Amino acid sequence: MTARHRADLPELLELQALLRLGAPQLERRLLCEVEVDGRPLPVHAYLLGAARADAPAVLFVGGVHGLERIGAEVVIAYLRSLVMRLGWDETLHQQLQSMRLAFVPLLNPGGVWRGTRSNPRGVDLMRNAPVEAREPVPWPLGGQRLSPRLPWYRGARGAPMECESQALCAFVEAELLGRPFTLVLDCHSGFGMNDRLWFPFAHTARPIEHLAELHVLAEMLDRALLHHRYVIEPQSRQYRTHGDLWDHLYLRARAGWPAQPFLPLTLEMGSWLWVKKNPRQMFSRQGIFNPLIEHRQHRVLRRHLGLLDFIGRAAASHARWLPEGALRDHHHQQALARWYRRPMR
Template identity: 70%
Template structure:
């Protein structure tokens, strides 16, 4: 492959071609990087009617974490392959909107950097400030784009990639009564984690009962899974989290419920199994051995499929009345009244 091609972008175009009329593609924006100009594609399938639920899958926000983009592409690939024969999938798509944005930061993927070509960490770029002190640098900083976790200049517009992601969420997810978003990352700890807002405060979100009910569905559908489901604030607080920003935007719209999840794959486990990966910048955040990568893709594709089914069937598990209050109390006991793992 020539240096004028981005492997993940080429794979996405192959999938769009194979999906044919079942898939639609548009370009959210274009990004200039080192003499190259990359599109930021959005692929959709399923029912576009505003009354149906939606689920969105996002990857590549941090260019160094290629496995996030690859997990989203692998799930899309499994759907495209099933379209030829899976009647149940076609019935599912009659009542569900699915949105894929696997390459949010193509410039970062091209350069092999966490930040975008302007040196901005997109997950520190939203106009949300933490209510309590954040860890130095990792919580977001405005000192210099030469340092990691740079938020961008104060009072400046969000980066083009951040704005594109927000537009897609507002147009495709917040336009519907119920939606779930999954943003795929890697690089934290020895366990795979599923984080939900908030990141800017330890205060529980308004829809904590709904998140707890979704976690219960996850526990029931993925028997013996090893995901740690928790609010991100249990680990650390940050400025500028895009999903905090979008959740708060959804809360401003009556009758709209967005449950944003971040899949944080535990890349330290890959390093533990192969310490030589420490000497590779990509090895810190991605499984380098082929058999390990295939195992990672299989595990997380199954989880994404459960999320899609949960979005479609949300009316069956969303709590109401006394059940909602019970879920709130169980969630508070599980996530806010004990020392984090």
Template identity: 65%
Template sequence: MAQPAAATVLLDAHDLPNHRALLRLVEDGQPWIEHRVLGQVRSGQRLLPLHALLLGNPDPACPAVGLFGGVHGLERIGSDVVMSFIDSLVQRLRWDRTLQDLLQGLRLVVMPMVNPGGLLVGSRSNPAGVDLMRNAPVEAGAGVPWLVGGHRLSAHLPWYRGPLKAPMQPESEALCRLVETELLPRPFTITVDCHSGFGLNDRVWFPFAHTARPIEHLPELHALAEVFDRSLPQHPYVMEPQSRQYLTHGDLWDHLYLASRQQPDRIFLPLTLEMGSWLWVKKNPRQMFSRDGIFNPLIQHRQQRVLRRQHTLLDFILRAALSHAQWVPQGAATRARHHEQALARWYRIPRSARP
């Protein structure tokens, strides 16, 4: 007798790291949090929800901040950072008048688990074997490292881009749709996408990843870095274009930044927080024998320290976005000065060689 086909089931909250915490956060966060399910992705016989949380003023004239985590399922700490920061906001909103006032002038858009299938099994890729940060229709030029920069050889290898000319993966499409509808139409937006797994230092990267060419909003990024350095002079972050480290095909944030230029009066500054997980391995060498330990702090007090540090960065980003009119360069001369300083700081282009 033939066996009936296995039924597709919705994910049980106990199965996915952070899922129960997110649902509890939504409940605790009323009336401040708006919860949306952007869609579902299949992992085996399960359908996994793609969650988004929205806080603050929905007026499209307000500036915005976007926070994203869990793009790579191995890098659980990125999702943890986003979740813990939103939880801290919810707790403060019960009593903190200054935070309540801040969110009256700001929209906050959050996607804490972009790749729930990867988080479920501890995989960098999504259930289809695709690296979501190599999945956008952006082609890099020469100098892309083999495999690491994205390839189409096989889904069994890391950094797989997906089939040529295929639509983006549902997780990538959901992220892009959320950004395009909630963030790109606004006059000013900063996003932070939280990752781990590179180097000894925490880095804040900005586009481009597919070319060493400077981004159009280089003056604004330099002004933001200047405000950051002056406001938190002891901060540990290295801020730089990703292209200083390596080039990649298919970067989602390059794709979205290029899309944002269809509205030239808007400022969209996508940042990637790349937490330096090699430092965690250096302090606890046994982690190098665990795939999870290469990308995440495994000792509880170290994880708490990481979360506290990133809360400071994210709080600064909220305040910088709300107050952007105070520091964004105004006028051609001021923008030109910041552009020159940025070229010297990040691109090391001699003045005589500049256009």
């Protein structure tokens, strides 16, 4: 791919600069390429830290939906923070000796290029996995196969996953599954007044196997990030969907590596907060999902960096807090009371 093509998206240009600044510690890996309007756009993973299989890992993902550029920008901002600390931060180097940090900042560059939620083929990547909902889903929000001209299109029945979805799944299975502990944070923006942290499942209201671990993690977040505004909950409390990529990968992890916790989280930044402060954003497709005023964008980037840093530290220290035995049973019951014994919205 030529330098001219790399410069077409500011996110790709920024990542190219970070690769140079982070060398040789920062590794880049091509996952796939997508073609949009005759231009090849890459999907890259960036890696830092211990490559050995017995090290815990964190994956940060952004840009799954092309309209939600703020998700990619949050991931890139955190990667930039780490790269700029490589030259002087001894604590960071000690952390990287014992864990793997992975980034897929721009999973859907074609959607970002075109300013669409879907990829260039009209497929919503978060409705694209081979997972069918067990309970009724809202149509078309929960995923539809009628037409790529409508939002939340899953792809044709029986078709393979889109190349971006396949590339992410292959990367997760090769690089992350089977490690002793893995956390994922996938950054999005969505309608709502609150920032939400969702965990699986999206295809069913049934609790996941690692409910106790998620409850401990939620309590740790409450204590470590005082006055945070994240609402932590299973996605099914808001709505259920077909084809969720993280449901698919969690089920793959449970089937192939049942003893190793794999905990995917989705950050849904409440975009109504930005619209409320600047109602004119309602008349812009980008404005509905992203802060358009510069100082508000900077504020969003600052606010979430603490969460991403917490996620990395929690993974690196997992042996200190993962519950076992009677304590695990206790947290499981606490999690059921917190998240599953109230009416669904």
